[in-house]
Amino acid sequence: MSGAQFTLFSHKGGPNGWKVAIVLEELGLTYDTKFLDFQSGEHKADSHTKYNPNGRIPTLIDHKNGDFVLWESDAIIAYLVDTYDKERKISAADGTKEKYQELQWLFFQASGQGPYFGQAVWFSVFHPEKLPSAIDRYKNETKRVLSVLETVLSKQEWLVGNKASIADISFIPWNDLAINAVLGEGFDFIKEYPAVAAWHAKLGERASVKKIRDDKEKAKTA
Template sequence: MIDLHYWPTPNGHKITMMLEETGHPYTIHAVNIGQGEQFKPEFLKIAPNNRMPAIVDREPGDGGEPISVFESGAILIYLANKTGKFFGETQRERVEQLQWLMWQMGGLGPMAGQNHHFNIYAPEKLPYAQKRYIDETNRLYGVLDRQLAGRPFVGGEHYSIADMAIYPWIVPHRAQGQDLADFPHIQRWFEAVKARPATVRAYAKGEAIRPSDTPMTDEQKKILFGQTAAVTKE
């Protein structure tokens, strides 16, 4: 059994997508990031960066004590290794998928996240910052579109953790100032991933916890965007 500490954000959706695809049993423990539950001492023990998602594997493969994992990319790799699924059938395929997982973790996620912040959440609109992150998001979409030309999935012929990592960050493309019609290969891939039954189930679980059209209050923004070392002390 996997304990999933989760909130329906792009990084959270990655893990429910993977768990639904594999069929591995799991229990969701909601971490309401708008109420600051990510700063609770008990959560810090498994997620020292005060970010969800995080998992606790109560039945690790070595039969020992439970294993906790934080950072969504690390969780995807852990679950892929545990289940033997969605992480390449050859070394070359695994390398390709791993590169694109890291591309999402180091590029698309952070840049799209800043795009969301300055264009949706920031109390003061800063045109330079808005344009900077819209343009960089656009560049990254172009990189992804080229990668998907002539192949069904990001890492090649097989659906993988790379696709699961990237898809949730493309879901809010309109809010990021992007039009999928400009990226036909992404659009074809996006619709294919969206239609997968596991994706549908994963997003339905998120909607049940927090509907996607729920507005963020000023108090929640203060909790999410006012974090310093002093705030995150145990």
């Protein structure tokens, strides 16, 4: 162990682990990332499922809080800000309306963006058969989610309150993947979803996001 506060079990390509990493960077928390090899089944091995019975990523261990273990990315994010974002730099204060709006967007990201974008990637890129009906369905659902974001962000700069928060950050990695791998050639992000594109670009200028995008590229070739 290097002395880092956290161990993060992740995957080089999977967006959800990188989402947690962005929040760790935002809060200045130290962590070691262990990338699991899905091809060899490391995510389903006893060495991982003893922490995460679902056998997915991410899984986080907080070594300075009694080796507390948590899985599901948005639950991890909520834990991190509630425990370590005392100045509420990227989160809303407990008991406020903004806190519940923040949770609203985290739930929407987990139940809407992640599953639909994930299925869009699967059927567009990885599924052994090309099924046009499935590809069209999930591409359309991807656009529907972007449309929800566009409706809100065309009226305000950030999803909650007057600052970037975990509500916004939680969407970054899946948006990156969808824009590059799902919607493909002929898709004009700026033209079709101008407010979302501007919001996504602003988030991309954050030091934490730049670092994690760079780390992800390095991990691909490691």
